[in-house]
Amino acid sequence: MNTVAVSPVLPVYARQDLTFVRGEGATLVDADGRAYVDFLAGIAVVGLGHCHPAPLAAAQAQLERLWHVSNLYWSEPMIALAERLSDRFGGARAFFCNSGAEAVEAGLKYARKATxxxxxxxLTGSFHGRTLGALSVTGQSGKREAFEPLLPHVSFAAPNDADSLAPAITAETGCILLEPVQGEGGVHELDAGFVAETRRLADENGAVLLFDEVQTGVGRTGTFFAWERLGVRPDAVTLAKGLANGLPIGCLLVGDEAPEGFAPGDHASTFGGNPVACAAANAVCDELTDDLLAGVTATGLALTAGLRELPRVREVRGAGLLLGAELGRPASEVVAQCAGRGLLVGTAGESVLRLTPPLVVTAAEVDQALGTLEEVLA
Known part of the structure; x- marks a missing residue:
């Protein structure tokens, strides 16, 4: 089905000519009835797999009660989700919105107000979104150039290079922003020592340490927050992607020990804290048990080992089920060839294959994906 020539959708995505009509677990089915193994999961969004029964039932039940209420009032699903996330963080207050970029924008405003x-x-290589503020703090010139001049007072340090970090901090620095694993920038995990140094420098200079966990959060790396792996608690953290298993939601969590920031009227989101999305997110949080998270770690290790055995794979990076395979050829070619064989994967740079399967992917599906990749890369 070729829809490219007739679609009235603005061409901001380089979409493949695939139209999907249903999904279950790690399987997507296109309009022609062909099944695909989904190792992209909406780019780390459907962590529990497509149409998982728990968030599905929660969303359906909430739809029958209340779809929307103004943020002039409270809703039970929003209160419950804020409490769950606060408990996971170790004490925090939540601002709910609709996407990762919106959560980053909220974090930037919070840091400016608080400090x-x-x-x-x-950091160079980082990706924080495509809205104007989020783009301004994204460390990829190719994404920035067409929209410059962007916001002022932004500087970039090299990841895992403490020597470049300290000089970038000045008397006007109110926020240090980082991704525990740079996803869009090539799947590079930050070292625990480097992250600990950012914590020290933030404290020393009165800056908010903000972690962008839009992609790494909600179990993707084997812990609910990726910062748990690193042993460094930020002042604030953003979440989105996997939080409601595919329904639009974003969140800024501000730790109870972080400086005061927002007051009534400082920030808002009309659809933020939507009852249906929050109901689904509550179900997701309930499903992310210690056993499931341990399975993410184990499956990630097995997938990593399998990827390292493949031809033309030079390096495998990442954590849990956020993995990047450095190839000796353009990754986009591999993505297209895999799709032709019924496997969906993505890119994270010119030569990096990105794999973010559902957290519940099975061993059989991992073996199937590795077999397809072996055929393509041979």
Missing amino acids: GKPGVVS
Whole structure:
């Protein structure tokens, strides 16, 4: 089905000519009835797999009660989700929105209000979204150039290079922003020592340490928050993607020990905290048991080992089920050839294959994906 020539959708995505009509677990089915093994999961979104019965039932039940209520009032699903996330963080307050970029924007505003300082230090290779503020702190020139000049007072340090981090911080720095694993930037995990140094420098300079866990959070790396793996608690963290297993939601969590910031009227989101999305997110949180998270770690190790045995794979990076395979050829070619064989994967740079399967992917599905990749890369 070729829809490219007739679609009235703005061409901001380089979409493949695939139209999907249903999904279950790690399987998607296209309009022609062909099944695909989904090792992209909406780019780390459907962590529990497509149409998982728990968030599905929660969303359906909530739809029958209440779809929307203004944020002038409270809703039970929003309160419950804030409590769950606060417990996971170890004490925090939540602002709910609809996407990762929106959560990052909220984090930037919070840091400026809390510290009174406009400066942000981010990392080269980072990706924080495509809205104007989030793009301004994204460390990829190719994504920034067409929209410059962007926001001022932003500087970039090299990841895992403490020597470049300290000089980037000035008296006007109010926020240090990082992804525990750079997803879009090639799947590079930050070292625990480097992250600990960012914590020290943030404290020393009165800056908010903000972790962008839009992609790494909600179990993707084998712990609910990726910062748990690193042993460094941020002042604030953003979540989105996997939080409601595919329904639009974003969140900024501000730790109870972080400086005061927002007051009524400082920020808002009309659809933020939507009861249906929050109901689904509550179900997701309930499903992310210790056993499931341990399975993410184990499956990630098995997938990593299998990828390292494949031809033309030079390096495998990442954590849990957020993995990148450095190839000796353009990754987009491999993506297209895999799709032709019924496997969906993505890219994270010119030569990096990105794999973010559902957290519940089975060993048989891992073996099937590795077999397809072996055929394509041979």
